[in-house]
Amino acid sequence: MEETLTIIIDETKKNERLDKVISESEWSRTQVQQWIKEGHVLVNGQKVKSNYKVSIGDEIQVTVPEAIEVDILPEDIPLDIYYEDSDVIVVNKPKGMVVHPAAGHTTGTLVNALMAHCKDLSGINGELRPGIVHRIDKDTSGLLMVAKNDMAHEKLVEQLVAKTVTRKYEALVHGVIAHDVGTIDAPIGRDKKDRQSMTVTDENSRHAVTHFKVIERYKDFTHVECQLETGRTHQIRVHMKYIGYPLVGDPKYGPRKTLDINGQALHAGVLGFNHPRTNEYIELTAPTPPEFNDALKFIKNR
Known part of the structure; x- marks a missing residue:
C-alpha cells in the first residue's frame, strides 16, 4: 500500500530546498527528486520543483509509491x-x-x-x-x-x-x-x-x-x-x-x-x-x- 507522510515547516527549516527537507528522512535525495518530478510530493496541495524554497507553515505531503518487486537478472551479453x-x-x-x-x-x-x-x-x-x-x-x-x-x-x-x-x-x-x-x-x-x-x-x-x-x-x-x-x-x-x-x-x-x-x-x-x-x-x-x-x-x- 502507498504511504502518505505530512511535514509542516517550522522556523528551523525555512528557506531550505524542498528535496533537502524531505531527504532528511529515510530516503535518498535522488529518490526524493524523482518523486517530486512524478507528482508524488505536494506543497500546500500544489506541485512544485525540487529547488522550491520552503516557508514557515508550508504543508508538504509525500505519497510514497508502493514498492514494486523487481528481479533483474545478470545476462551473459558481450560488452564492447x-x-x-x-x-x-x-x-x-x-x-x-x-x-x-x-x-x-x-x-x-x-x-x-x-x-x-x-x-x-x-x-x-x-x-x-x-x-x-x-x-x-x-x-x-x-x-x-x-x-x-x-x-x-x-x-x-x-x-x-x-x-x-x-x-x-x-x-x-x-x-x-x-x-x-x-x-x-x-x-x-x-x-x-x-x-x-x-x-x-x-x-x-x-x-x-x-x-x-x-x-x-x-x-x-x-x-x-x-x-x-x-x-x-x-x-x-x-x-x-x-x-x-x-x-x-x-x-x-x-x-x-x-x-x-x-x-x-x-x-x-x-x-x-x-x-x-x-x-x-x-x-x-x-x-x-x-x-x-x-x-x-x-x-x-x-
Missing part, C-alpha cells in the same frame, strides 16, 4: 568495453540495445549485461538503473560511462551538471546545412499532443544547448558532428528537427520518407570526463558502426 577500472566502466553500446530495464524491456538491456560483468555497480539510481549515470536512446549507438560505486556516480553526475563532460555525436541529417558551424539554444519539454515525444517549447521545459559543425555535405543530406552542452531527452533529434534538418532514419522526429535503417543515424563517438578518483582527464573515441557507415555510403552514392 573501452575503459574499465574499480570506479568506472565505459562501454560502446550497440544500436538496438536499451540501456536499462523498463516496461516492455525487462531483459537484454545494458544493465543486464553489466550485472553479469561487474560485481558492483552504484546504487544511487535504484534497482532498475544500477550504475547508470547518463543514457543514450535505444537506437543510438556509442559510448556510455557507468559508475561502479556511489562515490564515482556522484562525481560523474557533478561533471554532467557542471557541463564539463565532453559528448560528441556524429549524425546524418536530411537537407544541406549552409552554415559550417552553429549553436541551437532552445528549451525542450514534453509535447502536449504526444506525451511520448519531446519538442521545443516554453512550457514545462528545460534549458537545452546543442553545438554542431558540418563534416561533409551531399545532395539532400549533411554529415554533422553535434556536441552536447546539456543532456535532455532526445536532445539532438529534437534540436535538429527544430532547425529543419531532422535525422536520417528517425521514426519519431524524421520525415515520412527517410532511409529505412531501423532507427536514427546517430552515434555517440567521443566521451571525455575527469576520473572521479584521480581527476585525470580521460577521452575515448569509438568509430561509427557498420549500419551508420552503410547509410553514409548510400548517401554518397546517390
